Each structure stands twice: as C-alpha cells, then as structure tokens.
Amino acid sequence: MLKILDTTHDQFVDAFRRRYGKGAHISSPVYRHVMKTGKTAFHELAAVAGLSELAGQLETDLALTPGRLIKRVSDGDVEKFVTRLADNLDIESVVIPMFRRHTLCVSSQVGCRMGCRFCRTGQMGLLRSLTAAEIVGQVYVARHRLGFDIRNVVFMGMGEPLDNLDNVIQAIRVLTDQRGLDIARRYITVSTVGLTAGIDRLARLDSAPVNLAVSLNAPTDVIRSRIMPINRSIPMAVLQASLLRYPLARKSALFVEYVLIQGVNDRQEHARALARYLAPMKVKLNLIPYNPAPGCQWQPPSAAAGDRFHAWLVAENVFVRRRGEKGGRVMAACGQLGGKNEPPGRLPLG
Numbered sequence: 001m002l003k004i005l006d007t008t009h010d011q012f013v014d015a016f017r018r019r020y021g022k023g024a025h026i027s028s029p030v031y032r033h034v035m036k037t038g039k040t041a042f043h044e045l046a047a048v049a050g051l052s053e054l055a056g057q058l059e060t061d062l063a064l065t066p067g068r069l070i071k072r073v074s075d076g077d078v079e080k081f082v083t084r085l086a087d088n089l090d091i092e093s094v095v096i097p098m099f100r101r102h103t104l105c106v107s108s109q110v111g112c113r114m115g116c117r118f119c120r121t122g123q124m125g126l127l128r129s130l131t132a133a134e135i136v137g138q139v140y141v142a143r144h145r146l147g148f149d150i151r152n153v154v155f156m157g158m159g160e161p162l163d164n165l166d167n168v169i170q171a172i173r174v175l176t177d178q179r180g181l182d183i184a185r186r187y188i189t190v191s192t193v194g195l196t197a198g199i200d201r202l203a204r205l206d207s208a209p210v211n212l213a214v215s216l217n218a219p220t221d222v223i224r225s226r227i228m229p230i231n232r233s234i235p236m237a238v239l240q241a242s243l244l245r246y247p248l249a250r251k252s253a254l255f256v257e258y259v260l261i262q263g264v265n266d267r268q269e270h271a272r273a274l275a276r277y278l279a280p281m282k283v284k285l286n287l288i289p290y291n292p293a294p295g296c297q298w299q300p301p302s303a304a305a306g307d308r309f310h311a312w313l314v315a316e317n318v319f320v321r322r323r324g325e326k327g328g329r330v331m332a333a334c335g336q337l338g339g340k341n342e343p344p345g346r347l348p349l350g
C-alpha cells in the first residue's frame with residue numbers, strides 16, 4: 001500500500017519515487033488531486049492519463065482507508081459522525097458551522113487516560129492513540145465524503161492530544177501542507193488539560209505556532225485536583241509558567257475553557273481567584289455550562305448562575321465568552337464524546 005493520509009507532499013513524493021520510480025512531475029499532481037478533491041479516479045488526471053497501468057495500480061495501492069463511516073447524527077446544524085477504524089474501534093468527530101464555513105472537532109485517541117471527572121470520554125480509559133492517518137482521515141472524510149467546507153480544526157474530541165504528540169504533530173504537518181488539505185496554522189487549535197512537556201514541545205513546532213487551548217475548569221489547585229487528576233502531578237502554577245512561555249500568533253490569545261458545574265466551581269470567590277490566575281496571560285475564556293451525561297451526579301448551572309458567573313468575570317476584566325450548547329442532543333458537546341467503545345454500565349462519575 002502507498003500511504004497518503006499521513007504523509008506531507010514531500011514525504012509522498014519520496015515514497016512514490018521509491019515505489020514506482022517516478023518523479024514529482026507525476027506524484028505531485030496525484031497528491032494534490034487526492035488531498036484537494038478527494039477523487040481517486042486517476043484516468044482523468046492529466047499527469048497520469050497516458051500511464052494507464054500506473055493509474056490502475058494507484059487506484060488499488062493508495063491507502064485511503066481512514067475507516068468506515070458508520071453513523072451521522074445531527075442536532076440542528078451541528079453534526080456528529082462516527083468512524084469505525086480497522087480494529088473495530090469507533091471514533092467521533094463533530095462538524096460545527098462557523099459563518100459560511102465549518103469547524104471540525106477531531107479525536108486524537110480512542111478514549112482518554114486523563115480521567116477528568118466531568119468528562120464522558122475520560123470514563124472510558126484509554127483504548128489506544130490514533131495514528132496521524134486516522135486523525136487526518138477525519139478531516140478528509142468531513143470534507144470529501146460529507147462535503148463540508150472545513151476551515152478550522154480543533155483537537156477537542158476524544159482524547160488528550162498532547163498524550164499522542166508525535167502523531168498529532170505529524171497530522172498538523174499534513175493538514176497544513178499547502179499542496180494538500182491546506183488548513184492555515186492559525187485555524188488549528190490544540191486543546192490540552194495542561195501537559196506542560198507537550199505544551200513546551202508544541203511551542204517549538206516548526207515556524208509558526210498553532211493555537212493552544214487549555215481545559216482549566218477550576219480556580220484553585222484544591223478544586224482542580226478534585227475534578228482533574230492531572231492537577232495532582234502538574235499543579236496550576238507549573239501550568240501557568242508553561243502557558244506564559246507559549247508563543248502566540250499575532251493578534252491571538254490563549255484559549256481557556258471553563259466548564260461551569262453547579263456547586264463545584266461557580267461561586268463569586270471562584271470567579272475572583274480565576275481572574276487573578278489568568279491576569280498575567282493574554283487569554284480568551286470560554287465559559288461552558290456543564291453538560292451532564294445520563295447517570296451523572298453533578299448538575300449544570302442554572303441560566304441565572306451562568307449569567308452571574310459571567311458578570312463577575314467581566315467585572316474582573318476577564319475577556320470571556322459564553323459558549324452555547326450546540327450539539328448537546330447528539331452528545332457532541334464538551335466532554336460528551338464516548339461512543340460504543342464505552343464500557344457497558346460505566347457512566348461519568350459526576
């Protein structure tokens with residue numbers, strides 16, 4: 001098989017030369033054709049048209065199997081799709097409309113071992129990390145099989161991307177290759193619970209940084225350690241030092257996610273402590289009401305509590321946006337991706 005979904009243009013050209021002994025004048029149009037149009041009928045491609053044996057060989061050789069699309073579920077204009085991988089595990093991806101184009105929320109692992117207590121995926125544990133091809137394949141499917149004009153990619157689906165950093169970095173290189181899927185780096189966001197070694201490595205990635213989002217969700221170490229076990233090994237001060245080192249693109253900011261949970265992190269003193277923690281950084285905070293999965297014990301905040309918390313943050317000069325719950329009914333909202341891999345009978349601990 002000739003791999004394409006996990007190769008940049010130049011890697012593909014090298015592999016093509018080794019396999020078929022043909023140069024970039026043939027392999028480069030093949031790469032562009034597949035990645036930009038999703039088409040694999042090579043007889044219609046001028047560079048290959050006169051080489052019918054090669055065209056036929058390519059149609060069978062190209063490893064274009066990111067998995068099998070097995071389910072699509074819509075909630076208004078948000079759509080979740082499920083891909084069944086070669087080893088029969090399922091991953092979920094979510095298409096979210098953004099003006100005329102779309103954002104794709106991709107998974108980076110099947111399950112997750114970070115164990116955040118408000119998160120459905122976290123309750124599955126980690127089954128395995130995705131390959132770069134399986135990550136890129138989600139964008140390929142959304143664009144070329146489902147027909148969405150994907151402009152933004154956010155690594156906020158199942159899994160902790162920095163726990164699978166080699167493959168995530170390779171996927172970013174493929175996604176941003178202008179001769180292929182051509183997604184601008186400023187339109188890619190990697191979301192993490194705060195694995196500082198990974199953040200530092202991502203900071204040194206190639207020439208331009210991608211956006212970084214941090215799932216913070218708490219104003220103090222006591223609360224954060226209670227709802228996010230990672231905080232016991234990487235406390236908030238260590239995380240903050242790493243975030244301060246992260247290079248921001250011009251006119252950009254760090255994105256911070258804060259899931260508001262009734263009775264856990266929703267008091268005025270929490271808003272004040274959160275504002276103090278964020279003050280040294282250039283931050284855009286997304287305030288997200290907790291989205292309970294069936295069987296969980298915690299409750300989402302009331303609309304009034306959400307309003308109050310938002311107002312307290314504004315009064316503390318925090319740049320804060322309230323994120324709606326687009327996708328809640330298809331279990332595609334924050335912390336709700338799980339799928340059939342979830343062990344039966346295990347629900348979020350709450």
Ligand code: SF4
Nearest residue numbers: 112114116119122159
């Ligand atoms: S919130 Fe993210 S890092 Fe935490 S358990 Fe869920 S998927 Fe993993």
